[in-house]
Amino acid sequence: MEGKLYVLGMGPGDPELMTIKALGFLKKADIIMAIKTDKEKESKVRPIVSYHLEGFEEKYYEYLMPTKGRCQNFIDCFMELGRNIYKNIKKGNKVAFLIPGDPLIFSIYSYLVDIIEDEFGKLPTEVVPGVISLSEAASIFKMPLAMEKERVGIIHSPSHLDDLPSLLQSFDTLALLEVQISLEKIKERLKELELLEKAFIYLYSQERNQYRPIKKEEETVEIEPGDKISVIIKD
Amino acid sequence: MEGKLYVLGMGPGDPELMTIKALGFLKKADIIMAIKTDKEKESKVRPIVSYHLEGFEEKYYEYLMPTKGRCQNFIDCFMELGRNIYKNIKKGNKVAFLIPGDPLIFSIYSYLVDIIEDEFGKLPTEVVPGVISLSEAASIFKMPLAMEKERVGIIHSPSHLDDLPSLLQSFDTLALLEVQISLEKIKERLKELELLEKAFIYLYSQERNQYRPIKKEEETVEIEPGDKISVIIKD
Incomplete structure (x- = not known):
């Protein structure tokens, strides 16, 4: 069985402003991934996950993304993240990739999808919109x-x-x-x-x-x- | 006890794209109100309500709003709706007023809030954003x-x-x-x-x-x- 990538819009921060659809996929995910910039103590979405899911730590991975300047590094990070997502999906996992707000407006997912597609081709993906x-x-x-x-x-x-x-x-x-x-x-x-x-x-x-x-x-x-x-x- | 107006963004149409917060207020509402234009068979949000709430008909009211031209009529309809909301809140009811998408972007609520405030002053109100x-x-x-x-x-x-x-x-x-x-x-x-x-x-x-x-x-x-x-x- 093949896995799938669920790109979930987590909304603006209030855990209750997630959609019912995004929460459903979050709960069913085998692996949960989020991005944290080097300016942040933790990912913006971590408090939302912890509000909804007890014991999420075992399947939760936070990727460090440098915020400025070092573009090579930035692409390296995306490549590592992309490879990880790809491998997990090929193993048959449901991977939830969490995005603050909406995944397709001003979001880091736009970069990621290009890098994944260039390297691995299109992955089976569902994008769930979120409140901006x-x-x-x-x-x-x-x-x-x-x-x-x-x-x-x-x-x-x-x-x-x-x-x-x-x-x-x-x-x-x-x-x-x-x-x-x-x-x-x-x-x-x-x-x-x-x-x-x-x-x-x-x-x-x-x-x-x-x-x-x-x-x-x-x-x-x-x-x-x-x-x-x-x-x-x-x- | 005084009631409250809950202006709920219902999202783009898929019932699962409502937020958890909006669903919570919808379930607790004493009165549910929605607008239907004269071009529609039923309100855009009715299928969302019926998906989530069995037996909602008893507390659900759909207001007919003319779509064009007859501005006088348009204001009359808003006045009637505004009076109804006001009366219900004064009786201590929780009134959910449902808006497709988000209540504050391109929505009919912008007109309603002005008319209500002019006539009755500010009402205790909570606005819940929605997916656009x-x-x-x-x-x-x-x-x-x-x-x-x-x-x-x-x-x-x-x-x-x-x-x-x-x-x-x-x-x-x-x-x-x-x-x-x-x-x-x-x-x-x-x-x-x-x-x-x-x-x-x-x-x-x-x-x-x-x-x-x-x-x-x-x-x-x-x-x-x-x-x-x-x-x-x-x-």
Whole structure:
């Protein structure tokens, strides 16, 4: 019997925001794999697994993935992970590969699937979609992102905000996820662009799996290491 | 005791793609409400409710919402629905209001919340995010939408494709959901814009809750009433 790869979207962090389908496959998996970056103590998805599955450690493997620079190393890690998945599937195992959020939007699975296919060809695979973090943030702040017939732009880890005015000519809502600029610079730049009033700024703390809105008039905001700043602009 | 409004994202249609959290609130609800447009035989979410809850009919209410033109009527319907929700909450009921996909992206809840707040003020509310249809489509076709650090534009029910070339200067991926043009016109226009090769076209049939990719070279494609055409363009 041949095994299968289950790529499971685990949602934004709250274990109850997994889908029923993903949980079903997680429970039936022979092997569970997740990725941890060198900036993290443990994988983002480990608390979700431990919430749902007692005694998961025996079949749970966490792969270390370097976050920046050393691209050769990055590919080596993916190759090792890919080989491991391939071998386990050929042995007839059900392998669950866990992805925070959704597996096909801004996820590391996109790289992995290319590397596996180049090396081993297509593997029998099922991908289970997940709730994206933007949806959870919106639900916590009860903030409609867009009405029907509108346009939403999602920009991942931007390093500047310069083209916002031109983008807002084409989009009703722009979500800037994990902005790579300090909070002071973000507020300053939004003010210069006359967009501060239309902006909603929030922090996400992975440590506490918590979203926190930033009051724009606040002079000092306590930001902990690992907190991520996102901005939603509604025109 | 005061009741509460639970706005539940029901996901793209597959009952197993509901979250565990939404299912928990659905099961505990005293009253379940959903919207049905005049183009539909039943609400999109009814099959999901019936899959999970036996004997749900006694507490399940479907509201008819006109789809176009008659705006006065549209507001009247929302007012009636809003009053009903308000009354039930004041009686101490847990009211589950069901939304296909996610409640805060392209959803009718955005209108409802404004109307309720204007008329009755803020109600105690919990919003539970859901998987968006774009994530399910991507998972079925195993198509990565965007890598980390990329940009995704989501455009709901566009009536023309003229600004695609300029948008593709700013975005890596454009998802055009429920395009309001015939398939022939879409293919013709994408060809003129030299984007046909970069485009992935698919149909969604609500009747069968099924996504189907369109082969671009096919001369004739059978489209059933109610099928919706979406296009994803990856630059």
